[in-house]
Amino acid sequence: MSVTSSPAPPVRRWSAAKINAHQGSAPAITGDPVVDALLKLRGIGPDIAEPFLNPNLGNLTDPLSLPQMEPAAKRVLAAIAAGESIALYGDYDVDGVTSLSILKFGIEALGGRVHCFLPHRMDEGYGLSDDGIERLLNECQPDLVLAVDCGTTSKAEGEILAAQGIDLIVIDHHQGAEETFPPAIAIVNPQLGPDQHYLCSAGLAFKFLHALQKIDPSHRKAFDLRSVLDLAAVGTVADLVPLEDDNRLLVTAGLKRLANTQHPGLRALIQVAAVGERPIASDIGFRIGPRLNAAGRLDSALDALHLLTAGDDAEALAIASALDAQNRERQTIEAEVLKSALAQIEALHGSDLPAALVLAEPEWHPGVVGIVASRIMRRFHRPTFIIGFDESGMGKGSGRSIQGINLVEHIDKARHLLVKGGGHAAAAGISVQRDQIDSFRAALTASIAATTPAEVFIPEISPDIETSVDQLNLDLLNRLDQVAPFGMGNPEPLMIVRHAGCVGEPRKLKDKHWKFRITDESGGTPIDAIWFSGCETHPELPAGPWDIAFMLQRNVWRGRESVQLLIRDLRTSE
Structure with a gap:
């Protein structure tokens, strides 16, 4: 899918890793310096580590x-x-x-x-x-x-x-x-x-x-x-x-x-x-x-x-x-709506992104508006509403927000323009008449712009762990699994390797994803890396060597386990 018809995503700000895998402090909980440091980052001290690391239904x-x-x-x-x-x-x-x-x-x-x-x-x-x-x-x-x-x-x-x-x-x-x-x-x-x-x-x-x-x-x-x-x-x-x-x-x-x-x-x-x-x-x-x-x-x-x-x-x-089969059909519809939404951003705003994105189109299927809102929100780091229309002509919208902006609070300020609206800080749904969409867009954008510091709109890469390729192995992955399950509130550890190089030529998968193998100065065995949807934001990869932000994941192929990198971002090393 072409991405030339939409504004460029904002440049991410990279911060220093909070843990250096080569310089772990003395372990106090698990006996593993990296895991202990990660627990500390998550606010898990020795007094509550036991029930966290060994969840027991008796503690419900x-x-x-x-x-x-x-x-x-x-x-x-x-x-x-x-x-x-x-x-x-x-x-x-x-x-x-x-x-x-x-x-x-x-x-x-x-x-x-x-x-x-x-x-x-x-x-x-x-x-x-x-x-x-x-x-x-x-x-x-x-x-x-x-x-x-x-x-x-x-x-x-x-x-x-x-x-x-x-x-x-x-x-x-x-x-x-x-x-x-x-x-x-x-x-x-x-x-x-x-x-x-x-x-x-x-x-x-x-x-x-x-x-x-x-x-x-x-x-x-x-x-x-x-x-x-x-x-x-x-x-x-x-x-x-x-x-x-x-x-x-x-x-x-x-x-x-x-x-x-x-x-x-x-x-x-x-x-x-x-x-x-x-x-x-x-x-x-x-x-x-x-x-x-x-x-x-x-x-x-x-x-x-x-x-x-x-x-x-x-x-x-x-x-x-x-x-x-329905899920494959959904993916096709989603791709079409996403492409149309990106073109609408360009038509409405050019390269000057507002504090919020409110996009609407009669042909958009209401069943995929939430997924597309998430994709747009992550890409441009802006609260986003995607609105489709039902058979009666009522606009049915789904909103997704970034950290630091509570959608429900801002919906409340524009509630007089809606038929219905509600949800959570990070996700919300609305019903809106077609002739009120422009007014809702203006009211929501003004409310968010007036109350949100500029730095909130700058996405940040904030790694948990800095490491090197020679340390990326199943042993490290098994140790980190002690902190799982990962998800909201307990995110998968974000890692970074610096001055990494690509082994061979990077490959584009379906003109959408990047796949390649990396190594670095540590001399570790090259490791597979995949960057889902990376081609959308980076049609061409920057010059190496790279700093790479990623999650370490387990890959099982024909009964054999290995590790691979799930890339979140990369940049030319400083």
Whole structure:
């Protein structure tokens, strides 16, 4: 894909590495100077190192400490005992479908009558909606609705259910103002309490089942909570929430179960996504998650839900293969929207990038706007909204932000221009009329520009570890694995080697990625390196020798393990 029709990305500022692998300080925790220094960087001192390095599910926070968890759990237990119809109304992303799967497995195991409902992205949009509720009531006659991964800001929709005499429980982690809360038996949302703000809905669903068993211990024999740990891990990693405290416990335990999962759907996903024998968090983020998301992005997420709740391997493999094909279609659509968005940046702004990018086009598929927003945000280091339009002409936008800029705060200042809007500091969704897009762009840009220091818009390469090629081996990788799983809140260590050279000629893969082998003055064995999407920002590589910023990764080929560099940036050495 040509990139000449868009402004050049901002030049990154490189800072010094925080750890020198050749000059490690005396180890005080693990006996390894590099690992100990990395733990110190992550704020992990000797007093809390043990539970961090050896996560134990016994250390999970009491589920009843979550806001309104107890009345919510008691209402569901009463519904199960009375044989009431329980509808699970979810969201079409990975967090949404894993949450519904977890709750379906757990509540049905206790004898509950469960109906799962997912809104259609194009027809009904995100969360509770008039159209979605109407279809739900036509499909089943629920006595109780659990709004999962949505519902916190659905006041009007909650009032519709209340008028029908239907109880509502919200299990959600999105932010919202009190005046938008729906009438409900309970709103189980960590954002309403003093802590556990890191939880996503998959983690909340797990803790909800834990609460059911804590209130009525007789249910423990009916359902093994550990059986849904892998689903909780998939939802947690895919939703990009911090891997701290309970999330770290759930993901660590869930990844272990994922390797030998008892769920046919996850087994099939692992097969079609070519996940190795030892799944890691990035396998969820880059292999499993995109395939689960593909269904909801392009059509209905029901296929993803049916996959996760499939009862046999043959059924699961057929659905997983269809999702894999949908994911390839999604990639094609995404590339087209990205190319169009880059051209629009050039047309709107030339080389003078504003404080925020708000891009809209009727032909853009609403199912890929979030991915494209992430790509544009990372490329230009600007908060970005990408807006497509549904069949009614309503603009459906997805926003992504950079560190230091809270999207929700700035959306609130422009809320009068929106039909709907909400989310997190780093990601948000909006609904906007077409004739308000220019006004929203101006208001959002002005709000961000007026409150954000200039240095926030300069991307930084801030390496954790400076090392040399001769130290890049499986031994170092295995030592660093003590700090895993890596993800939000516990990023994979960023390393740097200096004065590295290329062995042979660099290769372009699909005119998009760079691949080559590197060595340096240490005389280490040349190592494979790949720079995904590197051709987009660097159509030609700079003159060597190079300073290279990268993550060290495990590569398994025909049963043999080696290390490779996943490049984040490179520059000519000073």
